[in-house]
Amino acid sequence: MKRNILLHPDPRLKKVAKPVDDISDDLRALADDMLKTMYEAPGIGLAAPQVGILDRLIVLDCVKEEGETPRPLVMFNPQVVAASDDLNTYEEGCLSLPDLYADVTRPRVVDVTWMDRDGKAKQETFDGLWATCVQHEIDHLNGKLFIDYLKPLKRQMMTRKMVKLKRELARA
């Protein structure tokens, strides 16, 4: 089932999500729904708070090339356990702020631990777009949006645009 993606500003996008201790069939079904929602958006990542669920669950697939094999990842309780000093700037977007983009600078390489959908502990090193995306999604679990890295004026401008968009969508 495709889920509705919350749009900024929404108080649920500012909350800290709670750790998952038991991976139930309901949580596995939520992960499947989130992957479907992400692919259909389309996007390369999605965090549970974006669909209104305050659990520490993210999904991502940064394979963008047509014809390349998709690599859907489901991560429960993801954690960055090491980050490079070397930084990378990427023009980020967010499905909760459609059509708005801004440069964000983050560690270029990160080691991430998580639990997969079978409850198996995993660890992997990510770089490039994968590193950017996994950090963006983990930020969502901590109530942080990419606009929180921007100067206040730019952040306010983007928030105003979103308030206007939400008003227009509510009227339609």
Ligand code: K1U
């Ligand atoms: O978390 C989200 O809202 C998803 C977001 C992830 C993200 C994008 C860029 C940098 C960091 C994290 C998106 O997927 S926005 C859409 C997007 O980037 C995209 C859409 C279609 C094809 C390729 C990329």
Ligand code: ZN
């Ligand atoms: Zn986002």
